[in-house]
Amino acid sequence: MEPTLLSRKDQIDHVATALFRTRGFAATSMRELATALGMEAGSIYSHIRSKEEILHRICFRLADRFFAAFEDAAKNDTLPVADRLRRAIESHVQVLTEDVAASAVFLHEWRHLSEPARTEFLALRERYEAGFRQLLGSGAAAGTLYAPDPAFAALTLLASLNWLPAWYSPEGKLAPPDIAHRLANQLLFGLEVRA
Amino acid sequence: MEPTLLSRKDQIDHVATALFRTRGFAATSMRELATALGMEAGSIYSHIRSKEEILHRICFRLADRFFAAFEDAAKNDTLPVADRLRRAIESHVQVLTEDVAASAVFLHEWRHLSEPARTEFLALRERYEAGFRQLLGSGAAAGTLYAPDPAFAALTLLASLNWLPAWYSPEGKLAPPDIAHRLANQLLFGLEVRA
DNA sequence: TTTTCTTGCTAACGAACGTTAGCAATGGTA
DNA sequence: TACCATTGCTAACGTTCGTTAGCAAGAAAA
Secondary structure (H helix, E strand, C coil): CCCCCCCHHHHHHHHHHHHHHHHCCCCCCHHHHHHHHCCCHHHHHHCCCCHHHHHHHHHHHHHHHHHHHHHHHHCCCCCCHHHHHHHHHHHHHHHHHHCHHHHHHHHHCHHHCCCCHHHHHHHHHHHHHHHHHHHHHHHHHHCCECCCCHHHHHHHHHHHHHCHHHCCCCCCCCCHHHHHHHHHHHHHHCCECCC | CCCCCCCHHHHHHHHHHHHHHHHCCCCCCHHHHHHHHCCCHHHHHHCCCCHHHHHHHHHHHHHHHHHHHHHHHHCCCCCCHHHHHHHHHHHHHHHHHHCHHHHHHHHHCHHHCCCCHHHHHHHHHHHHHHHHHHHHHHHHHHCCECCCCHHHHHHHHHHHHHCHHHCCCCCCCCCHHHHHHHHHHHHHHCCECCC
16 A cells, blocks of 8 residues: 555654644544544554653654754854854754644644643753843844844744744745745844845 | 622633633633633533633634724824834734733634634734735835835734743733834844944 | 564543533512 | 522533553564
């Protein structure tokens, strides 16, 4: 029938990601998931321990990817801060577009993690934001970036980026690098025409 | 005991809004809602017809507010476009901060509306975004705004604003007008220091 | 060949879900 | 006084939920 590129467990994760994205975690039943996979609800438990385990894997795997991409992009101390920020933005967009569905789940469904996973997740997110904060802060200190309140700037910046899964489609006219470039420009240069 | 400032129905809406925000619509049970209101689950149905009716009211009421605020702010044809955009941004932020919980529900929980309400809601949101698109487009045409792709710019702009309910607290150090002003500045002028 | 792992089924568990019916107390209105 | 809208209760309905137990077929490993 189909080539088994993914293990059954990975297939479950993949299909669950799509369902969690569109219906939400709480509104997705194991029976819906099973139907989408072409199997019975009980059978899923041959591969996973619980529904939440799937969500846990989706969220934390993506957190890992965001961290890895950020390390690569921003931790080059020889580059000017503005350039490092641009690269961090582009990396973030790349991770988002690589798997939009998982990104959407990562951004919205983490609340359904129970403790202590939830707290753990929020700590990771906080650490990630701190990376952007630090970048903006040192840019402001160096006088190359305008960010009187780096925390505020970081929130706004990430907000613009994280809305992407709400509208991005791989079939759209804009390719991910295009999007990343435009977003970076708009955030760095603003909307107002310069004199 | 307590002064009855709100009708029981309004109290239900209010408490439900807070629960829908933190737990999500699907993960909030009528029994939880009842407990938070100090009553029994069945009793709620003396005031409402269904759980979804509450969500419907929350979402569409806020849509009305956004439209009203935008009309006030942006439909003054004598002002320069950039100023009208700034005013629209500030109005949007004001509606968001006036009721953060309801805003969060409006932004994230509308997916749980069933048809035809869901389609109706999306049409409203699309019309609202079109207002910003048009503003950005005419600014670009007039040469006062840099927005080569007004649709893209509108998405990014609203994204920055709509993330606000994720972090804003009325007890925070920034007052809503401050926030609005900073957001408008950051969006209009960008992060990079001007020559 | 025997064993073990993977994969999946059926049937069912107890719990929780949204909602309804029927009844009762209260307080304002006629 | 009689009436009626408001408000809330108890008890239960049918359904769906996540999950488990027990069994079985096939492939891979010993």
